[in-house]
Amino acid sequence: MQAGGAGQINKGVIISLRKAVILKFTPKELMQFLVNLGEPGYRAKQILEWVYQKGATSFKEMTNLPISLRERLEQTTEIGFLEKITEQVSADGTAKILFNLSDGQGVETVVLPYDIGYSACISTQVGCKMGCIFCASGLPGYIRNLTAAEMMAQVLQAGGSARNRDQELKSLVLMGSGEPLDNWDATIKFLEAVKDPGRLGMSLRHVTLSTSGLVPKIKELAALEFPLTLAVSLHAPNDDLRSKIMPINTKYPLTPLLTACDEYTKATGRRVTYEYILIAGLNDSVDLALELSARLRGRNCHVNLITLNAVPELDLRPSPEVAVRTFRDTLRQKKINVTVRRELGADIAAACGQLRNNYMREC
Ligand code: SAH
Numbered sequence: 166m167q168a169g170g171a172g173q174i175n176k177g178v179i180i181s182l183r184k185a186v187i188l189k190f191t192p193k194e195l196m197q198f199l200v201n202l203g204e205p206g207y208r209a210k211q212i213l214e215w216v217y218q219k220g221a222t223s224f225k226e227m228t229n230l231p232i233s234l235r236e237r238l239e240q241t242t243e244i245g246f247l248e249k250i251t252e253q254v255s256a257d258g259t260a261k262i263l264f265n266l267s268d269g270q271g272v273e274t275v276v277l278p279y280d281i282g283y284s285a286c287i288s289t290q291v292g293c294k295m296g297c298i299f300c301a302s303g304l305p306g307y308i309r310n311l312t313a314a315e316m317m318a319q320v321l322q323a324g325g326s327a328r329n330r331d332q333e334l335k336s337l338v339l340m341g342s343g344e345p346l347d348n349w350d351a352t353i354k355f356l357e358a359v360k361d362p363g364r365l366g367m368s369l370r371h372v373t374l375s376t377s378g379l380v381p382k383i384k385e386l387a388a389l390e391f392p393l394t395l396a397v398s399l400h401a402p403n404d405d406l407r408s409k410i411m412p413i414n415t416k417y418p419l420t421p422l423l424t425a426c427d428e429y430t431k432a433t434g435r436r437v438t439y440e441y442i443l444i445a446g447l448n449d450s451v452d453l454a455l456e457l458s459a460r461l462r463g464r465n466c467h468v469n470l471i472t473l474n475a476v477p478e479l480d481l482r483p484s485p486e487v488a489v490r491t492f493r494d495t496l497r498q499k500k501i502n503v504t505v506r507r508e509l510g511a512d513i514a515a516a517c518g519q520l521r522n523n524y525m526r527e528c
Pocket residue numbers: 299300301302339340341342343344345375376377396397398440442471472473474475476516517
């Protein structure tokens with residue numbers, strides 16, 4: 166369980182049974198917490214090393230701590246890991262993990278076995294407000310934001326899944342359910358913990374944040390000058406079509422969105438990735454590929470074409486292979502950097518969000 170239960174009433178005094186959660190602490194806060202327990206502050210560094218670097222899943226494993234401290238921590242503290250409900254591993258090694266959160270909500274994390282090192286795809290919200298017409302994550306609507314600690318727990322537990330196969334996580338993508346820029350505070354807090362050498366210590370160059378295009382937040386992110394890769398879900402080259410596919414486009418149309426992305430590149434020196442899901446008969450024609458290339462011409466960017474992962478509840482089909490190839494080749498002829506995203510985990514199917522939706526339905 167994550168943060169523990171309700172308060173207990175005792176002679177008019179409410180005694181909280183909540184345990185402190187290690188993943189919620191900055192190194193400084195943990196040091197203070199330990200000093201308050203009468204322990205030396207340097208224990209914080211040791212504990213954080215166990216949790217973030219050595220894959221410890223309990224205080225028992227922290228063998229350089231005195232047994233008395235380990236026992237005390239077990240009674241008063243928890244690391245903050247999530248309860249794993251299922252882990253499905255596909256033939257190609259992709260693992261899809263479903264977690265149960267402390268309030269009974271489900272959330273998904275995917276471990277991707279790339280040749281250059283494993284990657285974790287983490288969720289930032291339960292559900293989503295954006296209502297894109299192809300997306301399973303948005304089907305239940307918005308339920309709640311995840312905390313920075315819940316995001317980090319996904320990373321560490323995905324790391325555990327990689328470690329079970331003698332692999333290490335080399336990169337992260339914020340591309341699971343939810344809109345990370347709609348959960349700004351927790352997402353930034355999480356990114357701070359990712360890059361902190363005293364915690365995960367992963368360069369933000371190995372992190373990709375995917376957004377449906379919240380323009381003011383892209384500008385705020387640019388101002389932070391994090392070197393992460395910004396991936397923007399485009400899915401259409403004009404406002405009419407994009408607004409049909411992604412309602413958020415009516416609020417933040419393409420021209421201001423692309424301008425904000427240009428500002429992002431200017432501020433961070435990082436080229437933006439544009440994601441484009443190909444949906445049969447909707448956004449996959451040669452004319453639309455030409456329109457997209459005209460819009461992106463001269464921009465330092467990369468286009469990632471994605472074949473739709475069909476969601477049973479939604480009446481949309483993936484573009485046939487020949488349409489995907491033609492779309493890609495049309496962009497290439499117009500000198501746009503483009504790749505087709507390799508499909509991983511096809512046999513465990515489930516577009517992001519489906520596993521969770523099925524689980525919540527069963528519940
Ligand atoms: N909300 C953010 C990040 C989460 S969605 C965003 O929209 O970018 C992450 C990626 O998964 C996006 O590129 C989204 O377009 C893609 N995605 C969502 N549903 C999909 C589906 N059914 N098939 C293929 N890709 C999907």
